[in-house]
Amino acid sequence: MNRKGLLLVVSAPSGCGKGTILAEVCKRMSCQVSVSATTRSPRPGEIDGQHYYFVTKAEFEERIQNNQMLEYVEYCGNYYGTPKDKVEALRAQGVHVILEIEVQGAMQILKRCPDAVSIFIVPPSIETLRHRLEKRGTEDSATIEKRIAAAATEMQSAVHYQYVVMNDALENAVDDFCAIVRAETCKQRPNE
Protein backbone atom coordinates (compact mmCIF):
# COMPACT_ATOMS: atom_id res chain seq x y z
CA MET A 1 0.00 0.00 0.00
CA ASN A 2 1.97 2.99 -1.26
CA ARG A 3 -0.13 5.63 0.40
CA LYS A 4 0.13 9.36 -0.06
CA GLY A 5 2.09 11.06 2.73
CA LEU A 6 0.26 13.11 5.34
CA LEU A 7 0.20 16.89 5.51
CA LEU A 8 1.04 17.88 9.10
CA VAL A 9 0.46 21.45 10.19
CA VAL A 10 2.43 22.25 13.34
CA SER A 11 2.36 25.41 15.43
CA ALA A 12 3.76 26.31 18.83
CA PRO A 13 4.56 29.37 20.89
CA SER A 14 8.29 30.11 20.66
CA GLY A 15 10.39 28.44 23.31
CA CYS A 16 8.32 25.22 23.28
CA GLY A 17 11.08 23.13 21.74
CA LYS A 18 9.24 22.65 18.44
CA GLY A 19 12.43 22.57 16.37
CA THR A 20 14.06 19.90 18.54
CA ILE A 21 10.92 17.74 18.52
CA LEU A 22 10.53 17.95 14.74
CA ALA A 23 14.21 17.17 14.09
CA GLU A 24 13.87 14.01 16.18
CA VAL A 25 10.58 13.00 14.52
CA CYS A 26 12.20 13.35 11.07
CA LYS A 27 15.01 11.02 12.18
CA ARG A 28 12.54 8.35 13.27
CA MET A 29 9.89 8.50 10.59
CA SER A 30 9.48 9.20 6.89
CA CYS A 31 8.76 12.90 7.57
CA GLN A 32 10.25 16.09 6.15
CA VAL A 33 9.85 19.68 7.24
CA SER A 34 8.67 21.76 4.28
CA VAL A 35 11.00 24.51 3.01
CA SER A 36 9.28 27.88 2.60
CA ALA A 37 9.63 30.24 -0.34
CA THR A 38 10.50 33.88 0.34
CA THR A 39 11.26 37.07 -1.56
CA ARG A 40 13.73 38.34 1.03
CA SER A 41 17.45 38.18 0.23
CA PRO A 42 19.46 35.22 1.52
CA ARG A 43 21.51 35.94 4.63
CA PRO A 44 25.14 34.82 4.78
CA GLY A 45 25.26 31.03 4.97
CA GLU A 46 21.65 30.48 3.87
CA ILE A 47 21.31 27.93 1.09
CA ASP A 48 18.59 28.02 -1.57
CA GLY A 49 16.31 24.99 -1.23
CA GLN A 50 17.53 24.24 2.26
CA HIS A 51 16.73 27.26 4.43
CA TYR A 52 14.34 28.81 1.92
CA TYR A 53 13.53 28.82 -1.75
CA PHE A 54 14.64 32.32 -2.70
CA VAL A 55 12.46 33.76 -5.45
CA THR A 56 11.79 37.20 -6.91
CA LYS A 57 8.72 39.19 -5.99
CA ALA A 58 7.38 38.76 -9.55
CA GLU A 59 7.80 34.96 -9.33
CA PHE A 60 6.11 34.83 -5.93
CA GLU A 61 3.16 36.91 -7.12
CA GLU A 62 2.80 34.75 -10.20
CA ARG A 63 2.65 31.68 -7.94
CA ILE A 64 -0.06 33.31 -5.84
CA GLN A 65 -2.03 34.12 -9.00
CA ASN A 66 -1.71 30.56 -10.24
CA ASN A 67 -2.85 29.10 -6.92
CA GLN A 68 0.57 27.54 -6.38
CA MET A 69 0.98 28.63 -2.75
CA LEU A 70 -0.65 26.59 0.00
CA GLU A 71 -0.51 29.70 2.20
CA TYR A 72 1.49 32.90 2.35
CA VAL A 73 1.94 36.05 4.41
CA GLU A 74 3.49 39.42 3.69
CA TYR A 75 5.85 40.55 6.44
CA CYS A 76 8.05 43.66 6.44
CA GLY A 77 7.61 44.07 2.68
CA ASN A 78 8.51 40.47 1.83
CA TYR A 79 6.45 37.40 1.04
CA TYR A 80 6.84 34.10 2.88
CA GLY A 81 4.84 31.02 1.97
CA THR A 82 4.56 27.30 1.27
CA PRO A 83 5.01 26.14 -2.35
CA LYS A 84 2.29 23.64 -3.18
CA ASP A 85 4.25 21.72 -5.85
CA LYS A 86 7.13 20.83 -3.50
CA VAL A 87 4.74 19.62 -0.80
CA GLU A 88 2.68 17.55 -3.22
CA ALA A 89 5.77 15.97 -4.83
CA LEU A 90 6.97 14.73 -1.43
CA ARG A 91 3.52 13.49 -0.42
CA ALA A 92 3.19 11.59 -3.69
CA GLN A 93 6.36 9.71 -2.71
CA GLY A 94 4.74 8.71 0.59
CA VAL A 95 6.72 11.24 2.66
CA HIS A 96 4.78 12.98 5.44
CA VAL A 97 5.31 16.72 5.04
CA ILE A 98 5.48 18.90 8.15
CA LEU A 99 4.56 22.56 7.80
CA GLU A 100 6.10 24.47 10.70
CA ILE A 101 3.93 27.52 10.58
CA GLU A 102 2.38 30.29 12.68
CA VAL A 103 -1.30 30.24 13.57
CA GLN A 104 -2.54 32.55 10.80
CA GLY A 105 -0.91 30.49 8.03
CA ALA A 106 -2.07 27.28 9.68
CA MET A 107 -5.68 28.46 9.59
CA GLN A 108 -5.32 29.17 5.83
CA ILE A 109 -4.03 25.64 5.25
CA LEU A 110 -6.71 23.95 7.37
CA LYS A 111 -9.39 25.73 5.37
CA ARG A 112 -7.87 24.74 2.01
CA CYS A 113 -6.71 21.23 2.91
CA PRO A 114 -9.37 19.45 4.96
CA ASP A 115 -7.19 16.32 5.05
CA ALA A 116 -4.37 18.16 6.87
CA VAL A 117 -3.51 16.96 10.38
CA SER A 118 -3.05 19.84 12.83
CA ILE A 119 -0.84 19.65 15.91
CA PHE A 120 -0.20 22.34 18.49
CA ILE A 121 2.80 21.99 20.79
CA VAL A 122 2.55 23.51 24.26
CA PRO A 123 4.93 23.86 27.19
CA PRO A 124 3.71 22.12 30.37
CA SER A 125 3.18 25.58 31.91
CA ILE A 126 4.00 29.25 31.47
CA GLU A 127 6.42 28.85 34.40
CA THR A 128 8.36 26.15 32.55
CA LEU A 129 8.47 28.34 29.45
CA ARG A 130 9.85 31.26 31.50
CA HIS A 131 12.45 28.95 33.04
CA ARG A 132 13.53 27.69 29.59
CA LEU A 133 13.81 31.15 28.11
CA GLU A 134 15.81 32.35 31.14
CA LYS A 135 18.08 29.32 30.96
CA ARG A 136 18.71 29.90 27.25
CA GLY A 137 19.95 33.38 28.26
CA THR A 138 19.68 34.94 24.79
CA GLU A 139 17.13 37.60 25.79
CA ASP A 140 16.90 40.18 28.57
CA SER A 141 14.11 39.92 31.10
CA ALA A 142 11.85 42.52 29.42
CA THR A 143 12.03 40.58 26.14
CA ILE A 144 11.35 37.33 27.99
CA GLU A 145 8.22 38.81 29.56
CA LYS A 146 7.06 40.00 26.13
CA ARG A 147 7.59 36.53 24.66
CA ILE A 148 5.74 34.92 27.55
CA ALA A 149 2.80 37.26 27.11
CA ALA A 150 2.82 36.44 23.38
CA ALA A 151 2.98 32.68 24.15
CA ALA A 152 0.01 32.93 26.52
CA THR A 153 -2.00 34.58 23.74
CA GLU A 154 -0.80 32.09 21.12
CA MET A 155 -1.79 29.18 23.34
CA GLN A 156 -5.41 30.24 23.07
CA SER A 157 -5.17 29.21 19.42
CA ALA A 158 -4.58 25.60 20.44
CA VAL A 159 -8.35 24.96 20.31
CA HIS A 160 -8.25 25.19 16.51
CA TYR A 161 -5.90 22.21 16.23
CA GLN A 162 -6.87 18.54 16.27
CA TYR A 163 -4.04 17.45 18.55
CA VAL A 164 -2.13 19.02 21.41
CA VAL A 165 1.31 17.67 22.28
CA MET A 166 2.72 18.78 25.60
CA ASN A 167 6.49 19.12 25.66
CA ASP A 168 6.95 18.09 29.29
CA ALA A 169 9.89 15.86 28.37
CA LEU A 170 11.42 15.66 24.89
CA GLU A 171 11.15 11.87 24.64
CA ASN A 172 7.45 11.93 25.56
CA ALA A 173 6.65 14.71 23.14
CA VAL A 174 8.47 12.92 20.29
CA ASP A 175 6.67 9.65 21.11
CA ASP A 176 3.33 11.49 21.12
CA PHE A 177 4.10 13.12 17.79
CA CYS A 178 5.20 9.86 16.18
CA ALA A 179 2.10 8.10 17.53
CA ILE A 180 -0.10 10.76 15.91
CA VAL A 181 1.65 10.27 12.57
CA ARG A 182 1.33 6.49 12.79
CA ALA A 183 -2.31 6.61 13.91
CA GLU A 184 -3.20 9.02 11.12
CA THR A 185 -1.80 6.59 8.55
CA CYS A 186 -4.33 4.04 9.90
CA LYS A 187 -7.17 6.52 9.67
CA GLN A 188 -9.76 6.10 6.98
CA ARG A 189 -9.98 9.03 4.59
CA PRO A 190 -13.16 8.97 2.54
CA ASN A 191 -11.55 10.72 -0.45
CA GLU A 192 -8.69 8.30 -1.02
Add this chain to the structure above:
Amino acid sequence: MNRKGLLLVVSAPSGCGKGTILAEVCKRMSCQVSVSATTRSPRPGEIDGQHYYFVTKAEFEERIQNNQMLEYVEYCGNYYGTPKDKVEALRAQGVHVILEIEVQGAMQILKRCPDAVSIFIVPPSIETLRHRLEKRGTEDSATIEKRIAAAATEMQSAVHYQYVVMNDALENAVDDFCAIVRAETCKQRPNE
Protein backbone atom coordinates in the same frame (compact mmCIF):
# COMPACT_ATOMS: atom_id res chain seq x y z
CA MET B 1 -3.62 15.64 33.93
CA ASN B 2 -5.71 12.72 35.15
CA ARG B 3 -7.74 12.31 32.01
CA LYS B 4 -10.70 10.03 31.52
CA GLY B 5 -9.81 6.79 29.74
CA LEU B 6 -10.83 6.30 26.12
CA LEU B 7 -13.65 4.09 24.92
CA LEU B 8 -12.29 1.90 22.13
CA VAL B 9 -14.71 -0.04 19.96
CA VAL B 10 -12.96 -2.86 18.14
CA SER B 11 -14.36 -5.22 15.53
CA ALA B 12 -12.80 -7.74 13.18
CA PRO B 13 -13.77 -10.69 11.04
CA SER B 14 -12.95 -13.91 12.91
CA GLY B 15 -9.50 -15.28 12.24
CA CYS B 16 -7.89 -11.82 12.09
CA GLY B 17 -5.93 -12.29 15.29
CA LYS B 18 -7.94 -9.72 17.22
CA GLY B 19 -7.64 -11.54 20.54
CA THR B 20 -3.85 -11.82 20.30
CA ILE B 21 -3.47 -8.15 19.34
CA LEU B 22 -5.68 -6.95 22.20
CA ALA B 23 -3.91 -9.12 24.78
CA GLU B 24 -0.58 -7.61 23.74
CA VAL B 25 -1.97 -4.04 23.74
CA CYS B 26 -3.30 -4.55 27.30
CA LYS B 27 0.19 -5.64 28.42
CA ARG B 28 1.77 -2.49 27.03
CA MET B 29 -0.78 0.19 27.86
CA SER B 30 -3.32 1.08 30.50
CA CYS B 31 -6.10 -0.71 28.58
CA GLN B 32 -8.64 -3.31 29.63
CA VAL B 33 -11.01 -5.41 27.57
CA SER B 34 -14.55 -4.91 28.85
CA VAL B 35 -16.34 -7.94 30.31
CA SER B 36 -19.83 -8.47 28.88
CA ALA B 37 -22.94 -9.32 30.82
CA THR B 38 -25.05 -12.29 29.74
CA THR B 39 -28.13 -14.20 30.79
CA ARG B 40 -26.83 -17.55 29.55
CA SER B 41 -25.58 -20.07 32.09
CA PRO B 42 -21.87 -20.25 32.85
CA ARG B 43 -20.03 -23.07 31.11
CA PRO B 44 -17.62 -25.24 33.11
CA GLY B 45 -14.58 -23.16 34.06
CA GLU B 46 -16.18 -19.80 33.32
CA ILE B 47 -15.75 -17.28 36.13
CA ASP B 48 -18.26 -14.53 36.93
CA GLY B 49 -16.69 -11.11 36.34
CA GLN B 50 -13.85 -12.55 34.27
CA HIS B 51 -15.42 -14.30 31.28
CA TYR B 52 -18.85 -12.70 31.72
CA TYR B 53 -21.01 -11.08 34.33
CA PHE B 54 -23.71 -13.73 34.71
CA VAL B 55 -27.05 -12.15 35.50
CA THR B 56 -30.68 -13.25 35.42
CA LYS B 57 -33.00 -12.32 32.60
CA ALA B 58 -34.99 -10.07 34.97
CA GLU B 59 -31.82 -8.24 36.04
CA PHE B 60 -30.71 -7.77 32.43
CA GLU B 61 -34.08 -6.43 31.37
CA GLU B 62 -34.11 -4.04 34.32
CA ARG B 63 -30.70 -2.75 33.20
CA ILE B 64 -32.00 -2.22 29.68
CA GLN B 65 -35.01 -0.31 31.09
CA ASN B 66 -32.75 1.88 33.22
CA ASN B 67 -30.45 2.68 30.32
CA GLN B 68 -27.59 0.82 32.00
CA MET B 69 -26.44 -1.12 28.95
CA LEU B 70 -24.18 0.57 26.41
CA GLU B 71 -25.39 -1.96 23.84
CA TYR B 72 -26.97 -5.39 23.84
CA VAL B 73 -28.16 -8.11 21.52
CA GLU B 74 -30.47 -11.07 21.96
CA TYR B 75 -29.02 -14.27 20.57
CA CYS B 76 -30.52 -17.78 20.83
CA GLY B 77 -32.86 -16.65 23.60
CA ASN B 78 -30.16 -15.01 25.73
CA TYR B 79 -29.04 -11.43 26.17
CA TYR B 80 -25.44 -10.30 25.73
CA GLY B 81 -24.34 -6.73 26.34
CA THR B 82 -21.97 -4.16 27.78
CA PRO B 83 -22.71 -2.84 31.29
CA LYS B 84 -22.31 0.94 31.30
CA ASP B 85 -21.37 1.28 35.00
CA LYS B 86 -18.35 -1.05 34.74
CA VAL B 87 -17.06 0.75 31.64
CA GLU B 88 -17.50 4.19 33.17
CA ALA B 89 -15.86 3.18 36.48
CA LEU B 90 -12.72 2.06 34.61
CA ARG B 91 -12.67 5.14 32.39
CA ALA B 92 -12.98 7.40 35.44
CA GLN B 93 -9.75 5.79 36.71
CA GLY B 94 -8.01 6.72 33.44
CA VAL B 95 -8.12 3.17 32.06
CA HIS B 96 -8.85 2.88 28.33
CA VAL B 97 -11.69 0.41 27.90
CA ILE B 98 -11.74 -1.85 24.85
CA LEU B 99 -15.09 -3.19 23.67
CA GLU B 100 -14.49 -6.26 21.55
CA ILE B 101 -17.74 -6.35 19.73
CA GLU B 102 -19.46 -7.34 16.49
CA VAL B 103 -20.46 -4.73 13.92
CA GLN B 104 -24.11 -4.39 14.95
CA GLY B 105 -23.26 -3.68 18.60
CA ALA B 106 -20.46 -1.37 17.54
CA MET B 107 -22.87 0.73 15.50
CA GLN B 108 -25.15 1.06 18.57
CA ILE B 109 -22.21 2.31 20.66
CA LEU B 110 -20.94 4.75 18.03
CA LYS B 111 -24.40 6.31 17.86
CA ARG B 112 -24.70 6.64 21.65
CA CYS B 113 -21.08 7.57 22.43
CA PRO B 114 -19.77 10.09 19.91
CA ASP B 115 -16.43 10.21 21.77
CA ALA B 116 -15.80 6.48 21.18
CA VAL B 117 -12.79 5.57 19.05
CA SER B 118 -13.57 2.87 16.49
CA ILE B 119 -11.01 0.46 15.10
CA PHE B 120 -11.52 -2.31 12.56
CA ILE B 121 -8.89 -5.02 12.26
CA VAL B 122 -8.43 -6.66 8.86
CA PRO B 123 -6.28 -9.49 7.53
CA PRO B 124 -3.86 -8.43 4.78
CA SER B 125 -5.94 -10.45 2.32
CA ILE B 126 -8.63 -13.09 2.10
CA GLU B 127 -5.90 -15.51 1.02
CA THR B 128 -3.98 -14.93 4.25
CA LEU B 129 -7.14 -15.43 6.25
CA ARG B 130 -7.81 -18.74 4.47
CA HIS B 131 -4.25 -19.82 5.13
CA ARG B 132 -4.55 -18.96 8.85
CA LEU B 133 -7.83 -20.80 9.28
CA GLU B 134 -6.45 -23.86 7.46
CA LYS B 135 -3.28 -23.78 9.57
CA ARG B 136 -5.34 -23.58 12.77
CA GLY B 137 -6.97 -26.83 11.65
CA THR B 138 -10.02 -26.57 13.92
CA GLU B 139 -12.59 -26.44 11.11
CA ASP B 140 -13.27 -28.54 8.01
CA SER B 141 -12.92 -26.93 4.59
CA ALA B 142 -16.66 -26.26 4.14
CA THR B 143 -16.74 -24.35 7.45
CA ILE B 144 -13.60 -22.46 6.48
CA GLU B 145 -15.22 -21.37 3.20
CA LYS B 146 -18.31 -20.22 5.11
CA ARG B 147 -16.17 -18.21 7.53
CA ILE B 148 -14.24 -16.64 4.67
CA ALA B 149 -17.44 -15.64 2.91
CA ALA B 150 -18.67 -14.15 6.21
CA ALA B 151 -15.35 -12.31 6.67
CA ALA B 152 -15.55 -10.83 3.17
CA THR B 153 -19.02 -9.49 4.01
CA GLU B 154 -17.93 -8.23 7.44
CA MET B 155 -14.99 -6.39 5.91
CA GLN B 156 -17.41 -4.16 4.03
CA SER B 157 -18.34 -2.76 7.44
CA ALA B 158 -14.81 -1.38 7.87
CA VAL B 159 -15.92 1.91 6.28
CA HIS B 160 -17.95 2.73 9.39
CA TYR B 161 -14.85 2.76 11.60
CA GLN B 162 -12.40 5.62 12.09
CA TYR B 163 -9.29 3.46 11.93
CA VAL B 164 -8.30 0.30 10.11
CA VAL B 165 -5.43 -1.79 11.47
CA MET B 166 -4.06 -4.40 9.13
CA ASN B 167 -2.76 -7.51 10.86
CA ASP B 168 0.03 -8.26 8.39
CA ALA B 169 2.48 -8.95 11.23
CA LEU B 170 1.49 -9.06 14.90
CA GLU B 171 4.16 -6.58 16.01
CA ASN B 172 3.09 -4.02 13.39
CA ALA B 173 -0.57 -4.37 14.23
CA VAL B 174 0.11 -3.95 17.97
CA ASP B 175 2.30 -0.88 17.29
CA ASP B 176 -0.46 0.61 15.11
CA PHE B 177 -3.06 -0.04 17.79
CA CYS B 178 -0.92 1.46 20.56
CA ALA B 179 -0.16 4.50 18.37
CA ILE B 180 -3.89 5.06 17.88
CA VAL B 181 -4.49 4.92 21.64
CA ARG B 182 -1.61 7.31 22.33
CA ALA B 183 -2.62 9.72 19.56
CA GLU B 184 -6.22 9.76 20.75
CA THR B 185 -5.07 10.79 24.23
CA CYS B 186 -3.46 13.86 22.54
CA LYS B 187 -6.64 14.64 20.63
CA GLN B 188 -8.72 17.62 21.68
CA ARG B 189 -12.23 16.71 22.73
CA PRO B 190 -14.52 19.73 22.86
CA ASN B 191 -16.70 18.30 25.64
CA GLU B 192 -13.97 17.65 28.19
